[in-house]
Amino acid sequence: MKVELFKDFTIADYHKWLREEKISLPELIEAFLERIKSIDPDLHAFLEINQQAALTEADILVKGDSFDKELAPLWGIPIAIKDNICVQGLPTTCGSRILRNYRSPYNATVIERLKEAGAIIIGKTNMDEFAMGSSTENSAFGPTRNPFDLERVAGGSSGGSAASVAALEVPISLGSDTGGSIRQPASFCGVVGLRPTYGRVSRYGLVSFASSLDQIGPIARSVDDCTRVFEIISGKDEQDSTCAPYPPFSRNDIPTEEEIRKLKIGLPREYFSGEVEKGVLELIEQSIDLLRKNNLETIEVRLPHTDYALEAYYIVSPCEASSNLARYDGVLYGFREKEGEDLESMYLSSRTRGFGEEVKRRIILGTYCLSSGYYDEYYLKGMKVRTLVRHDFEQVFEECDLLLTPVSPCLPFNLGEKTKDFYQMYLTDIFTIPSAMAGLPALSMNCGYCDHLPVGLQIIGPPFREELILGLAGFLEKRLSLTPPFPNFHQ
Amino acid sequence: MDNYYVTIGLEVHCQLLTTTKMFCRCKTDYFGKAPNTLVCPVCLGLPGSLPVLNEQALRLAILTAQALNCRILPRVVFHRKNYFYPDLPKGYQISQYDLPIGVEGKIEFDFKGNREAVRIKRVHAEEDAGKLVHEGLNLPFGCSGVDFNRCGIPLVEIVTEPDLHSPEEARECLVMLRNVVRYIGVSDGNMEEGSLRCDANVSVSPSPEKMGTKVEVKNMNSFRSVFRALRYEVDRQVELLEKGESLYQETRHWDEARGITLSARGKEEAEDYRYFPDPDLLPITLEDSFLKEIKAAISELPLTRKERLMIEHELPENEANILVQDKTLADFFEEALKEFNQPRLLCNWMLTEVLKNLNEAGIDITESKVSPQQLAELLRMIDKGEISGTIAKGVLEEMFTTGLDAREIVSKKGISLISNEKELEKVVLEVVEKNPQSVADYLSGKEKALHFLIGQVMKETKGQANPEIVKDILLKKLASEE
């Protein structure tokens, strides 16, 4: 069976087919494995394919369940997992040489929940090393390419998760978002990606980059699928202190179309500036018009500290990262190299050879900003600016229900285009960073194509109001009537 | 020497008596366990793992701060202390920094007849590191081993202000700190086993207005070594100043075997720990009701108890002091007192015979086979004249080994006091005949000779004679000799 058949499928469709025995579960899994085998050498979305275990899992599911009762919510659905989320027995490299041979001895909370819901882990996806980057070019194992144009980047850091879903190597995946790492690659690959409210999904088992910003979220080919995965992974967790004491998200909370028409959509002026590529801006404005035609009210709003959020982010996240990455020292796990006989040389050579350039740059930057005499000047200042950014959003959400903005100021760029100037790369996240700094939920979805390249729009909501975001996203998806991507780069 | 002002501050780490570690659910009873068996992703710092604070560790840390009269800060915030060391798997220690659990406390103790009050600067909670092993277990040459069983065990760190002015005073303060943590049950405070660790800051100065150069002394593993190390360090510093040399701010290690302190780090640059709030642990707001609930558990503290024992039971200060040093000893005393209300006698027995037996067995009172009730029964038997004190000592010894009641031992061995006057008269006659000189001495007014004669009778009867009756018979007999 060819996956072309499934290109417009949602999870509900797969379940229908399975139930009607139009396809068996092992056949379905085989079809995806086949697809991966055939196209991934070009795409390089995967770092590890869990072939045998996925098939075994499928057998177990088939033997264990009968079709006459209700299937588990993600029964038999293959899912790809970003390689910074721990799956017991599988590698968790975080795209880094320093963890090249590391296999996690435990499951992340989200993995436990996915397995309970019947999902089948099909592999681990490529990413920028330790999620530091916006193009997946910082992977120690080579970049992931954009399925719409193999010479372009897939975005990052969850580039592998987004590209694999866009190319239908897998119908759904998990990514992680620190400053835009789910939303930007989702935008570049024309799929749906949700960054939940900070604390809505457990981080237990997500390898920390910047703990106060990291969130796991789903990437999918439709808003509905995104919703279904989110429903499974959300909810409090006793193993994560930062996980909010909030009930899991429920699809039943999604507003009706009638209610959606009553929403007031804010358009922050700072996000529609000259920095945005014209083609991107045009498509976003088309979507806004579409909403207006459907009687939604839009208002211009101001988020005056937007311009400062990026700088604050590049203080806060390297500070936390420099400490979070101290554990990779060659002592207990991962890469160890001994140049001399002494401990110091083991530390130095393991870390110096284990980490890539961008990671080292951020470790140095973070260590500097925390070091004696600079804490107040940088770290503390960054945290204060973060407060101002939060206040901006709090005030804006008094005036409107949701915000609509571009995801990225630019279209997917060419491989190597921004690697020379790392600050240019940092700037690609200017529209995803502020909401992350405020801990807010935000979604990226395709709103059309410019020169055959997908363009994403972003919906940002108040804390724990994912149902509004997903509601509006579904409303738009229906009216934009864009089919899920199926880039045909491989003949 | 007398021209110098000594200033000492203590930094004490106590292991908290929790069942599980500070941020994970691994057990804390690592003593004697195979290496790396009490571990999990969290305490090993595996990628992706996250800490969750143990509620009991929080309670015990708060309790410690409360018992030391600290002001409790309204929010509990943990910071990361960043440094690389193989026993620290995350590359940072979760500790507290500018917002400790408690600040501005004080501890009181009696020293040379005065009530001293030392200010407590701060009390904070933190996790312990793993243990390094340097030899044995077939370690390859040129290598060390790491065992993470201890890693993540909750500690409370108590920092005093530099209010101590002699090694003796510092030792007394430390003893009181140890007693307090034991009294409130937050730690077993055992220095030898490392559940209580003490570092000290020492400085000497020719003038009380100006503090001298602060030297940190580490690696002191007993109260004795704290005292010796501080004594040594004070002398060393005075000597240097006398020679006109200057002191460095440095860390020095106490070398127990050689009895000296050695510079640890030389003049290398100070560590930069880059403290910042741990983003994995949200601050906890402490409710008043929660704090009150914890405080309610504070039992009587050693100093108060000592005073009470002195007033209620008329114990001398010295003895009361020894009793309260060890909460379990004082508990035992008060328990026995319920059934044998002669505090002075009981106290004497406790501090001599009971302690002697415990020492010989190398156990502490909680492990004793003799209960307070059993001790009380033994003392009642002496009191009623059923056995002599000498006999009782032997009986107690046996009680300690067998755990049997005094009465049982006495009846089984057939030992009880010979009160039969006929029998005793016989022995008394023999003794009087054998010791004419002593009889003469007594008759010439030497009272001491009577005690000698009584002793001889006791000796003949192997201590089984009732000394009161022996005395009566002897006096009668001697009166007839006159």
Added chain:
Amino acid sequence: MERKVSLAEIKTIAKLSKLSFSEQELANFSEDVNSVISHFEKLNRLDLQGVSPTSHISWGQPPLNPDEAVVWENRDWVLEQAPEVCGRLIVVPKIVEK
């Protein structure tokens, strides 16, 4: 561009981070850090007097662990993966105790 971070400082920072660099790399990283730091200057335009820092995003009291033990069954896995072990000990180059 005004250099805020000296080469010597970067050396110290590298040492603190347990990273070793060639002179060329040091120069590059120092330039990178200086370039980022120069962007941070922008923050000085803001009046941050009286603004409290947001170091955590918190929506309520965090969960606490009960003081009850749970044994982790997979502990030996870690030893199997460790770079060097001796029995159950993790082996590292000889440490001269600080």
